[in-house]
Amino acid sequence: MKMSAPIYHLKRKARKLSRAEDLPLHQALDRIALEEGYGGWSLLAAKAAAEAPAGKLFQQLQPGDLLLVGARPGHGKTLMGLELAVEAMKSGRPGVFFSLEYTEEDIVDRFRAIGVDRAQFERLFEFDGSDAISAGYIAERLASAPRGTLVVIDYLQLLDQKRENPELSVQVRTLKAFARERGLIVVFISQIDRSYERSQKPLPDIADIRLPNPLDLKLFDKTCFLNNGQLAFQATR
Structure with a gap:
């Protein structure tokens, strides 16, 4: 149906x-x-x-990858991040969700939205909504995470919101090195610039990422863009 x-x-x-x-x-x-x-x-x-395409997308990810998931508000980017974590947990790997925007109650709600009982993955799933989230904080929290752990960061643009945190480019480089060293998969949820809505493109792309501060987008190994139920996945190298 x-x-x-x-x-x-x-x-x-x-x-x-x-x-x-x-x-x-x-x-x-x-x-x-x-x-x-x-x-x-x-x-x-x-x-x-x-x-859902999350299962197929998960199969394209390898330990050490940085994936950028971008969409305008309300087009499913947070659900995609959570669905990828679920796919990892189905295969016995931990899923960790860091959010500077959502609460744990919000995430429980989103588990319900995708038809998943969080209790099923109680030992594999962790949520962290600390105000202290940054690259250094994440690396410290995941110092003993097993290879293959899938990490979702919600969202990219908030990482350097605090002045005391390193600039965004430094944090992404730190997480890239950490992911490769530990064999983690890191999924960055990202905002898309409002200007995309005035374009004629059916899907946003790397040029539409909202960047209040400079960032080399080539640091991401793979990208996934969503809009109106459509998806575009690409390996950047």
Whole structure:
């Protein structure tokens, strides 16, 4: 059964319904799923997961890779990062999610949105929402992380928001060296500049990354850009 819109659009619709009718989010999600012809959100999410590109994308990643995932707000970049962590955990590798924007409650909500029970991966998944997140902080936290751990950083542009942190280019280089030394996969979620919305391109690309401070984008080994349910993946070298 084909859904009327990508899952992130349906989730946004459920959030609006939840606010408008003062419903718990899980009830709003179930109502949207019923409208789509599914018995509940878990069934809809399972169907979406079976068709999601995260599994294929994960197969393209190797220990030591830095992946940049970019999209405008509301186009599924955070869900993609989480789905990649889930793919890693399905194969027995840890998934670690660092966020300077979301809370742990938000991430639990997003697990629900992709039809995954976080408890299933309780021993493999870690969330860190510390205000101290930076390249040095991440390297210290992951000093003993096993090879193949998938790390999500949400998001790139916030890493150097604090003046006391090194500039963004220094932090990305630090994490690149650390990922290669430890055999980690690091996924950077990234903002896309507003100017993209005035372009005629169906998908953003590396030129559309919002960079308040200079950064050599060749530091990333692979890129993934999302828009309106479409995806473009590319190895940069």
